[in-house]
Amino acid sequence: MSLVERHETLSQSSAVWDGGMGSVSDYVALLKPRVMSLVIFTAFVGLMLAPGKVHPVLAAVAILCIAIGAGASGALNMWYDADIDEIMTRTRKRPIPAGKITPNEALAFGITLAIGSVVTLGLLVNWFAGAFLAFTIFFYVIVYTMWLKRSTPQNIVIGGAAGAFPPMVGWASVTGSVSLESFVLFLIIFMWTPPHFWALALFKCGDYRAAGIPMLPVVAGETNTRHHILIYALLLAPIGVAPFLLGFASSVYGAAATGLGLVFVALAADLWRKREGEAARQASMRLFKFSIFYLFLLFALLLAESLVLGA
Template identity: 60%
Template sequence: MALVEPTRDEEVQLSEATAGDYLELLKPRVMSLVVFTAFVGMVAAPILPHPFLAVVAILAIAAGAGASGALNMWYDADIDAVMSRTAGRPIPAGRVMPGEALSFGLVLSVLSVMTLGVLANWLAAALLAFTIFFYAVIYTMWLKRSTPQNIVIGGAAGAFPPIIGWAAATGTVSIESVILFLIIFLWTPPHFWALALFKSGDYERAGIPMMPNVAGEASTRRQIFVYSLLIAPVGVLPWALGYASLGYGMVSAALGAGFVWYAWKVLVMPAEDRKMKAAKALFGYSLLYLFGIFAAFLADVLIGRAFGLAGI
């Protein structure tokens, strides 16, 4: 029997995707941050779930974050193709077909939400579903291309993981988890605006109204500094409100002071510094800041429990 050769249209639809390409669709670096902050929220909760359920819940939250990333890459494939930072992603590079990414993201969304609901509780599942919807629809499809406040409002999506982790453990939402939410929420604008300062050409080519392209570099630098003045005291709130020890308070205050210092360097950055060294330094420090704050809070919780000290 003669083999039937595929038609030209069928050949066009063939995918060259590898497992690594699908992993890249999940935005693993973003996912790792989501997993860590959700884990901190879960461990900080007064009720700890069974270890097996805790692992499954974290995996479900990770899958939900990955689903959001896949849906984001599917919708943003057109602008990713013209940005140097994203042109090599699987869809614009032609390794994954858009329909495959969409199906992958939708299936993963449903599986992650259902798994979290069945094995943890439906409040956590509802929060995860809302987070996926907020990131994929509200931020990616609407805010990102329509307003320079896209990061400010859209940052809520990335701030929900500690609340979801807390809810997965307790079935409730508390002021402690909301404070962790606020830390990430206020951290997001200066973190991404620092990136936008030295990648403004990319965003301009893609037609994305990031703050430097709309309000200008000077206004963006001022707003970054204002947000640094907000994030510094909010990072200390767990200690100030009695949810963490003085040790955490000292570490968070030092990290916050560092954030303000780096933001100040951006504020007074010479206009002729086209290499944007200060903005790049702030971007790098902001990652260290967020990891340091949550690591310090996690350590404080674990030490407090081990020695029976006051705190969460």
């Protein structure tokens, strides 16, 4: 059975199911809370680094709207990907394939949150930020989920832009515009995304192959994927230092970013050397876990400096 047929079968089965059995926790799961937490954090950093002042209540509204917009994207992603989520071990316990929420319920939930977050951000904060949030949701749901994810091994490269937009939306919530500084924050996440997800894809390659998702390890092979990871790590390391080089972060940040970048490259090189077996799987998971720490610490340092300098 093809993926399209699976999707149609799942949708048809939901049509005869009354639904309404999902708990609050099931709807929270639809929001992809782990992804949402990263979105909230990076958007908050963008908001705090932006020049100018914004009322604390409006700042809280902006972050809440960005979070809800991210949750809407997650719900719509789970609605569309319910067929492949049912196949992959990593995702088969999600609310829709687990039979706790119907696809139609997830679709209505996602659309409601998406419209509500965009309109609220536009009305209460500014319409540039609202439009940017709408574009971010569109990019993740339409461009990445519906188009790129199932059609090209470059899905995570281009589609990763959606996850990199939040700090720019946070920045726009304060200034009503974007700038070079906000673009640098975007670029750090954009360049971080491919090696982060490819490391996981190496570990979960069988899942992606079974679901028919053309992730790079499935299409180009694991060796080629390791080459790409190392190249992106080498490109990411100097970009991570860019806030210091451009003068909107201190030498403390610059030193920390340099050290973290070197560790990232070292782990990518270790993965590049270990081509097969359990050692290769462990190397991919080490890089995946460190990549989360890397991004968190870079943005945490930027946030700490903005709080100290702004005090």
